[in-house]
Amino acid sequence: MPALSPAKAPPQQSPLEHSAPSRADILRGEYSTWRANNDLLSYDLDIRVNPENKYISGKNTIRFKMLKDDTRIQLDLFANLKVDKILLGSTELKYERELGTVFVDFPATLKKNSVQSIEFYYSGSPQETGRFGGISFRKDPAGRPWVTTACEGIGASIWWPNKDQQRDEVENMRLRVAVPNSLIDVSNGRLEGKTDLGDGYTRYDWAIHYPINNYCVSLNIGSYEHFSDRLGDLTMDFYCLPENREKAGRQYAQAKPMMEAFQKYFGEYPFKQDGYKLIEVPYSGMEHQSAVTYGNRFANGYLERDWTGVGVSLKFDFIIIHESAHEWFGNSITASDVSDQWIHEGWATYAEGVYVEALFGRADALKYINGYKTKVKNREPIITAHGVNQSPPQDQYFKGALFLNTLRSVIDNDARWWKLLRDYCSRFKYSNIMTEDVVKFFNDRTGLNLTPIFDQYLRQAALPALELRFQESEGAVSYRWKAEIKEFAMPVQVGRRTDWRLIQPTTEWKTLKTGVKKEDFEVATDLYYIDVIRN
């Protein structure tokens, strides 16, 4: 998702973003025994959406493999929606509800390795809530119904029953959505066909051929106009309200160079069989897999503002670039726990800089990424407590991106850096991972021990500070890192910008002979996101 827009950004001295987790946050966030005992195989979500009554009804057929013998599994559906029945074959199953959770009980033990399929029937009027609505039943400016979903954080179970967590994804999914004949539904995956149901409704059948996380599953029901393009054999489909066709034609054109840049640096678009889609919505935008949603007013920047405030942001459409970057970072590679969501947001934010570098050059890219420094608070670690459904602080975006820019400087070899990024995308394609996996990948591939660097940036609040003590009479400067992680060691370039010297500070004092005077002695803080203390 996009970081908070400039208009909505909280004041600098806001209280810490985290309070004690509620029971609901634990039920949603924890990978409980009754989640861990099974492995999702597929969803087949078959629903009817009535925009006038703001009502959904239907069923989700959930296939899963048991990983141990057990008689209960945990699924989720918001408490305001009705469970009509849950069937295993023709047997109606018992269930117990607690807040947004539905514990499903089986009459006999489901054996380890057995494949099960249950049909979860539900209905009700989901309630719009949260920053993006979760699900919203609105009208477009011309007064036609417009139903959209964006439920990251709140949870997909706000509008459909599923195993609502991030660690386990289905291998593939079907989404069948019946809507009034005057509207169309654009969802994830490939449209397999539409059927006139003869009762004023038409059903759109979407097939998703890849693993997908729950919050990416999306409805976009409206009076959409459709146009398309291709990049090689990748289909690119675009949807907008009819009145916006001209503006969309102009703005959506940025999707193609975006796709070329990201494929160059991160490898092939991960959801080729499903195609790439860009769909107009009434909120700013969301990374819905193969169906990126867009509400950035058909203008460059972020909601028409210069997002990083350094003049680069207005050269491109922030939402098209950021949300599409999530196809690699968030959708293909997904964090197993929301605590490690920087794996989505830090990387997607860094990818904005990669896009800028590809289109406008390295100088603009450095300017753009460093523009994010004003948004970083350094008050809480980026990685938060596991097993709790709470979003990490916004630093996960900006500090996450600045950290990756720093890591590139540590690698100090662009060819090697780009290869590492491509290999990272390929190694973890369609996987759910934690930061430990990221660290191990970079350690293994570089032969370096980068763990203390990752730990300092991601698991501590404060930045590492380079402490300098000038002894000008001796033509020397002493230096060391001041950091919470005792083993913290990171090379850094210092001296003169025209002739950097690479030093290898640790948390112990070392000395450098230098002819550069204190007032002329620079540190490459645009390449390394650090504090500098000069004594």
Ligand SMILES: [Zn+2]
């Ligand atoms: Zn995002």
